Amino acid sequence: MQTNPHAPTRATRATRATRATRKEWTALAVLMLPLLLVSMDVSVLYFAIPEVSADLRPSGTQQLWIFDIYAFVLAGLLMTMGSLGDRIGRRRLLLFGAVAFGAASLVAAYANSAETLIAARAVLGIGGATLMPSTMALVRTMFLDAGQRAKAIGIWTGVMVAGIALGSVMSGVLVEHFWWGSVFLVNLPAMVLLLLLAPLLIPESKDPAPGRFDLLSVPLSMAAVLPLVWGLKEMPAEGVRIEYVASVAVGLLFAALFVHRQRTTASPMISPDLFRGHGRAFGTAVSLNLVSSLAVMGSAYFTTQYLQSVLGKSAIEAALWALLPSVPIGFAAPAATALVQRGMDRAHVVAAGFVIAAGGYGLLALAGTDSLWLVLTGAGVLACGAVVVGSQLTDLALGAAPAEKAGSASSLLETGQEFGGALGMALLGSIGNAVYRDAMPGSAPAEARETLGGAVATAHHLPGRTADTLLTTAREAFTTGMHAATLTGAVILLAAAVLAMGALRGAGVREPENAGRAGEISSPSGV
CATH class of the missing domain: 1.20.1250.20 (MFS general substrate transporter like domains)
Structure with missing residues (x-):
């Protein structure tokens, strides 16, 4: 029996099957929208805070929370949301996050008190914690070819870094021409576009056998992350004070408890x-x-x-x-x-x-x-x-x-x-x-x-x-x-x-x- 030397081998056909097409690259562009905005929101208040202070008259403590609550909530919930996405579906979690991020942006833009703005920024952090791991995880599951995945991840990294740099500049430009709430309203068109295009372009993916969700790991992870991040961020500005050292120590203690929980429970949050x-x-x-x-x-x-x-x-x-x-x-x-x-x-x-x-x-x-x-x-x-x-x-x-x-x-x-x-x-x-x-x-x-x-x-x-x-x-x-x-x-x-x-x-x-x-x-x- 003669064989065609030019016929594709099984390995070649498998490689072709795993390569992403124009559809996946278009989906990647859609995924970059939430990533860009989440990273921009880290620094978007840098130049808006004087206008916010004049309008809402927050106390010194409230002003700090307006700045910090977003990053703290984001950091504290990343592991929880990443594990949740594996269980309920990463695209589904991405869409939930887009709704939360868009709604919180609208509330933040028209906040009439410091308390309302702080609460809106906290919800923005929750939305950001769903969006960031979802975008990276979907890149992992959409791009099966190692070379293409490397290029996609390079784009992901560049967009994230660019977003942090652009956030502060964009806030300065917007505040110069509009009111301070405009720095949040720019999130809305991108979230609407994501909600419209993601179901059409982005495939759903999840763990086929995830096991039950370990609820105890959620407070343990937050109790580990939040004190650590807070203590470490305050030390450069305020000095090595006992309360910051204690905060770091508490975070490390709960981190050890979290790791122990992951190693001993039947269905860990982080396997x-x-x-x-x-x-x-x-x-x-x-x-x-x-x-x-x-x-x-x-x-x-x-x-x-x-x-x-x-x-x-x-x-x-x-x-x-x-x-x-x-x-x-x-x-x-x-x-x-x-x-x-x-x-x-x-x-x-x-x-x-x-x-x-x-x-x-x-x-x-x-x-x-x-x-x-x-x-x-x-x-x-x-x-x-x-x-x-x-x-x-x-x-x-x-x-x-x-x-x-x-x-x-x-x-x-x-x-x-x-x-x-x-x-x-x-x-x-x-x-x-x-x-x-x-x-x-x-x-x-x-x-x-x-x-x-x-x-x-x-x-x-x-x-x-x-x-x-x-x-x-x-x-x-x-x-x-x-x-x-x-x-x-x-x-x-x-x-x-x-x-x-x-x-x-x-x-x-x-x-x-x-x-x-x-x-x-x-x-x-x-x-």
């Missing part, structure tokens, strides 16, 4: 299987991705203050200048993906990303008190390195995780990013603040010795020459503190590069699944 076998790569990727987030947020803590308080830029000017380092980010992830697809070991690419990011920190360590372009270049180099690392580690983690646990895997990655960001601000911010206080003369006013912002505020009430002297001293002290923090960050990143070289060498992912996974993926119409 320990994620960390076994192929999951060893998953655990390593989550840990290293946390370090990457530490680097990004640690640098942002200093660069934003540098632009405003050292160089004297207005808030909107600083935000516009801060967009420049985001420009090359769009090329970083695709370049890294291309290198891996051409045969370069992923361990080498991730390690190179860490080294590049460390180089960005090195440039920041060379900055003086008038080094705008050096700081922007350093921030851009650091961001490119971090995006290389983040895109590759996200691809590795989701590829190593089973598709039926995509929601849980995505939520763990994103929770790790939240921890990394808070830890970066706490660790590097505390180092920088400690050096700043040590460098400030004892004769300076007490408020000026605490922070650069305090020095700027104090200088407004001093005569010209005295104010100039105080500002010059404070800016030099801040820059010295930034040098110490950025050098520490560079050392951490270089250590992470060495770890990546060893831990990720030859790390692979699961084989591509066949297109027809019964019970797990249905057609966009739900059939």
Whole structure:
């Protein structure tokens, strides 16, 4: 019996069956809408808060909660929502989140009291916690081909980073031309579009055998995440106080209880299987991705203050200048993906990303008190390195995780990013603040010795020459503190590069699944 040498083999046909078509790429574009808006809402109030304060007259505590409640609720519910999506369906959870996010945006836009705005921001956090892991999990289940999935995840990473950068600028532009509620109304058209297009383009997917939902794990996870994030975020601004240390300790205690619960219960929220076998790569990727987030947020803590308080830029000017380092980010992830697809070991690419990011920190360590372009270049180099690392580690983690646990895997990655960001601000911010206080003369006013912002505020009430002297001293002290923090960050990143070289060498992912996974993926119409 003769065979046709040009006939496609079974393996070739299977590979073709797993490759995404134009429909999946269009669905990816739809998924980027909620991701962009959720990431933008982290920073969307930066320039709107003066208008909010004048209109709603919140107390100091209420103003802090208007800022922080969104990020706290988002971080606290990520693991819960990721696990819930695996059980009820990721597309269904995405649509529920879109309704909640849109409704809360409408309430926030027309809030007539601080309490109403705080409540609306909390619901926005709930919606965000459903949207973020759902988008990443759906990318995992729609793109079965490893190469295509890597490209899709690179796009996902770039959109998330761009959203955080764009949020503050967009709020400044909108508040300049409209009222403060407009920063929330921009969410509505995108949510409506998502609700219309998602059922048509995005297939439903869920765990075919998820087991019961462990209700006890929900409060345990929140009791672990919220105190940790709050304590770590407050330390850079307020110092290492007993209440913040106690908060971190309480969070770690509940984290240990949460882990114990996941290891002993019959139906855990986060399956320990994620960390076994192929999951060893998953655990390593989550840990290293946390370090990457530490680097990004640690640098942002200093660069934003540098632009405003050292160089004297207005808030909107600083935000516009801060967009420049985001420009090359769009090329970083695709370049890294291309290198891996051409045969370069992923361990080498991730390690190179860490080294590049460390180089960005090195440039920041060379900055003086008038080094705008050096700081922007350093921030851009650091961001490119971090995006290389983040895109590759996200691809590795989701590829190593089973598709039926995509929601849980995505939520763990994103929770790790939240921890990394808070830890970066706490660790590097505390180092920088400690050096700043040590460098400030004892004769300076007490408020000026605490922070650069305090020095700027104090200088407004001093005569010209005295104010100039105080500002010059404070800016030099801040820059010295930034040098110490950025050098520490560079050392951490270089250590992470060495770890990546060893831990990720030859790390692979699961084989591509066949297109027809019964019970797990249905057609966009739900059939």
